[in-house]
Amino acid sequence: MSVYLLRRLIQAALVMLAMSVIVFIGVYAIGDPVEILISPDADQAERARAIAALGLDKPLWQQYLSFLTNALQGDLGRSFVFNEPALKLIGQRAPATLELAFAAMFLAILVGLPLGLYAGLRPNGAGAKVIMAGSILGFSLPTFWVGLMLIMVFAVQLGWLPSTGRGETVEIMGLRWSFLTLDGLAHMAMPALNLALFKISLVIRLTRSGVRETMLMDFVKFARAKGLSPNRVIGVHVFKNILIPVVTVTGLELGSTIAFSVVTESVFAWPGMGKLIIDSINVLDRPVIVAYLMSIVLMFIIINLVVDLLYSVLDPRVRLESK
Amino acid sequence: MLGAGAQTLNLAVGAPVTSLDPHYHALSPNYAVADMLFDSLTAFDARARVQPRLALSWTPVAETVWEFKLRPGVKFHNGNDFTAEDVAFTIARVPTVPNSPSSYGIYTRAIQRVEVVDPLTVRFHTASPYPLLPVDLAQIQMLDSETHANPLTEDFNSGKLAIGTGPFRVLAHRQGERIEYARNDAYFGDKPHWQRVNYRMITNDAARTAALLSGDVDFIDQVPTSDIAKLRSDQRVTLSEADGLRLIFLALDHSRDGSSPFTTDNDGKPLERNPLRDVRVRRALSMAIDRQAITDRVMEGASLPSTQLLPPTAFGALPDRQVGRADADAARRLLAEAGYPQGFRITLHGPNDRYMNDARIIQAIGQMWTRIGVRTAVEGQPWATFVARAGRQELSAMLVGWGTSSGEPTSPLRSLLATFTPPRGWGGSNRGRYSNPAMDAKLDEALRTLDDAKREALLREATTIAMDDVGIIPIHIQKNIWAMRRGLQHEARADELTRAQDIRPAQ
Numbered sequence: 001m002s003v004y005l006l007r008r009l010i011q012a013a014l015v016m017l018a019m020s021v022i023v024f025i026g027v028y029a030i031g032d033p034v035e036i037l038i039s040p041d042a043d044q045a046e047r048a049r050a051i052a053a054l055g056l057d058k059p060l061w062q063q064y065l066s067f068l069t070n071a072l073q074g075d076l077g078r079s080f081v082f083n084e085p086a087l088k089l090i091g092q093r094a095p096a097t098l099e100l101a102f103a104a105m106f107l108a109i110l111v112g113l114p115l116g117l118y119a120g121l122r123p124n125g126a127g128a129k130v131i132m133a134g135s136i137l138g139f140s141l142p143t144f145w146v147g148l149m150l151i152m153v154f155a156v157q158l159g160w161l162p163s164t165g166r167g168e169t170v171e172i173m174g175l176r177w178s179f180l181t182l183d184g185l186a187h188m189a190m191p192a193l194n195l196a197l198f199k200i201s202l203v204i205r206l207t208r209s210g211v212r213e214t215m216l217m218d219f220v221k222f223a224r225a226k227g228l229s230p231n232r233v234i235g236v237h238v239f240k241n242i243l244i245p246v247v248t249v250t251g252l253e254l255g256s257t258i259a260f261s262v263v264t265e266s267v268f269a270w271p272g273m274g275k276l277i278i279d280s281i282n283v284l285d286r287p288v289i290v291a292y293l294m295s296i297v298l299m300f301i302i303i304n305l306v307v308d309l310l311y312s313v314l315d316p317r318v319r320l321e322s323k
Numbered sequence: 324m325l326g327a328g329a330q331t332l333n334l335a336v337g338a339p340v341t342s343l344d345p346h347y348h349a350l351s352p353n354y355a356v357a358d359m360l361f362d363s364l365t366a367f368d369a370r371a372r373v374q375p376r377l378a379l380s381w382t383p384v385a386e387t388v389w390e391f392k393l394r395p396g397v398k399f400h401n402g403n404d405f406t407a408e409d410v411a412f413t414i415a416r417v418p419t420v421p422n423s424p425s426s427y428g429i430y431t432r433a434i435q436r437v438e439v440v441d442p443l444t445v446r447f448h449t450a451s452p453y454p455l456l457p458v459d460l461a462q463i464q465m466l467d468s469e470t471h472a473n474p475l476t477e478d479f480n481s482g483k484l485a486i487g488t489g490p491f492r493v494l495a496h497r498q499g500e501r502i503e504y505a506r507n508d509a510y511f512g513d514k515p516h517w518q519r520v521n522y523r524m525i526t527n528d529a530a531r532t533a534a535l536l537s538g539d540v541d542f543i544d545q546v547p548t549s550d551i552a553k554l555r556s557d558q559r560v561t562l563s564e565a566d567g568l569r570l571i572f573l574a575l576d577h578s579r580d581g582s583s584p585f586t587t588d589n590d591g592k593p594l595e596r597n598p599l600r601d602v603r604v605r606r607a608l609s610m611a612i613d614r615q616a617i618t619d620r621v622m623e624g625a626s627l628p629s630t631q632l633l634p635p636t637a638f639g640a641l642p643d644r645q646v647g648r649a650d651a652d653a654a655r656r657l658l659a660e661a662g663y664p665q666g667f668r669i670t671l672h673g674p675n676d677r678y679m680n681d682a683r684i685i686q687a688i689g690q691m692w693t694r695i696g697v698r699t700a701v702e703g704q705p706w707a708t709f710v711a712r713a714g715r716q717e718l719s720a721m722l723v724g725w726g727t728s729s730g731e732p733t734s735p736l737r738s739l740l741a742t743f744t745p746p747r748g749w750g751g752s753n754r755g756r757y758s759n760p761a762m763d764a765k766l767d768e769a770l771r772t773l774d775d776a777k778r779e780a781l782l783r784e785a786t787t788i789a790m791d792d793v794g795i796i797p798i799h800i801q802k803n804i805w806a807m808r809r810g811l812q813h814e815a816r817a818d819e820l821t822r823a824q825d826i827r828p829a830q
Contacts, residue, residue: 030707030708031707031708031710031711032710032711032714033424034424035710035711035714036706036707036710037348037350037424037425038349038424038425039349039350039425039429040725040726040738040751040752041349041429041728041734041738041751042349042425042426042429042751043429043738043745043748043749043751044745044748044751045745045748046425046426046428046429046748047751049426049428050423050424050425050426053421053422053423053424054422054424078422080422080424081341081342081348081424082341082342082480082498083342083344083347083421083422083423083476083477084476084477084480089498092498148529148530148533151529151530151533151537152533155533155534155537155539156533156536156537159537159538162537162539163530163533163534163537163539164525164530164533164534164539165500165501165523165525165534165539166500266526266527266530267527267529267530268530269500269523269524269525269526269527269530269534271497271499271500275499275526276499279339279499279526281707282676282705282706282707283707284707
């Protein structure tokens, strides 16, 4: 187990290093931040001053080396735009994104699992057909459009929910959270639903196909023959077996929701990390882009590790190899 | 959220504010917010004319010395007095803000020395006669030499040091999300109506309009042109508008005599010489553009067709210059005269995320040019990549915009049209590298002329020379449009700034 973990950690470090090179070169290749940030009234002398102030006058390898040295000390650079540490900016925005992502995942599991189970157990019923047709919609409608429709219906026409923003927040350990206030929850409802729609469909489909496959397996027949109640057969034996793909996909989906909920966050003016990264890309705020992508890589590495560990808990056949 | 009530204004702006430090990043959303918290010596009114603010009057006491008389009895939010010492302190701080990506130092550079005569009199010494000082100083918000002795940009952003003399104080600032203000009841000027202001940033156009329609906010700026018609017919909403100062124009490649990278003959072979260097070709290209159609169809009326740099009523603008109708036949004749009876091919580049309807404007122009025989391919790109290529002279024809925040033509003449000469700071955004010594001479003379009337005449001559020579091809000047719930009124500003003090309940 510990050898396994150690190997994973070394792999992770290598991935991070490779990623930093790719990201740095990629970001360097697009555009010129000074052209974008500087006042159009600026003359050439002012341009030269700004280029030097942002450290862009040095050759690429020097910029990368100084980035790497600072990064090893936990400093991923200062934002060009805000003149604050990039990690601090990301940290300030993280709670908003995290609570939204977890709310969406929670909705996806809460709604998706039961519906998928139902559709899998009665595949030919009318209910199952409605659920499956609905899930196709959830897959295929663009998030952007659904978000705007939600706003038009629930905020503009009906006036039930606030259209945009984060609402009232509560501060816990210096971080602001919306999910602890009624107003915050009202603000969160539409963006969370918008994010969850795709995931609900995904979970429904995974669960349904898992159930249909598992129900035909020998151990289910044996369990039934043994005289276990249908609830126990489904709730314990079948359920445990269908969870593996669901956990894998949910884990990866959680990662991508945290990292790339850009569209939903822009439509609902939700001040999370997705909005930060898209704003930063628009103005080529290189330190923030690099720091953000690095943190995202780290997050995916951690999520994958957790998913692997969960496998071994859920399925005794999976052993963490430690050759 | 703040206590609701008649005294609270919720407004949403489309462009994010990046800093509350008034000298960190010269960017108009930042300037709008600074203008609510701080004051400058001079200030622009809604028509972009310079007016007194913290200074009551100013006169040149010698060729190179301006004397400013300050307003007595002005206090900062923390009770400190505003005096001439604070002016000297501020001017010294502006060019030294660390890591600034775009310094306000360009507006104080002309000042060589600040002389404090008495607490309410200050003199600025310049190296040479400098008529634009009162205009430049409108950009510089005054700080307090005591409070801001050791100012960090972070401390402004947190609100701790965001202490000025302005009509509002900061209560809270959440970067990229919202700023909360309270009224400064001790303000020396007109008191704003609102006790509290919630200044939100909603960058998505559709979401901003929806926030207004759902009543989440009372007021929005940057109304997208596609929503104008719908909002005009909505009983719950009123609009305010002003002719802006942002010119949308085409810059052409003047940097090469030989073949320009995106021009070819009709068979796709490079041309021997650059057709854009021929004034007849440039006139033909300008004449082919139906500006009124672009305003009506693409901009939904939210622009002023133009063949000059500023709206005709601005200082130094050409009051009588006609826009003229598009004339495809005359344009074809001019092309034939220039040796292109069959036309040629060109690619017109432009941003697709920067100006109102930018990508659609270049599409329209591409069709109009093709009609006179200049077969035009159109390529819209994100601003971030476009502007870098344009700055390296990689393009032949490109759509760009220019916001003249000072409201008079020296800024576009100096940056867009003057010959590219880094040592004197000319041609900084002259991406086509247009050059005309006759215009340079007039501009140079204007920049040394303190007398307003004489300077205005010189600026008009310089503008006329550049426009007759089609140094750039102006398309239109954007209108600035705001929308608010019925029951509010707004003094629409030419300079695009969205400030809470301009909004009041309707009379």
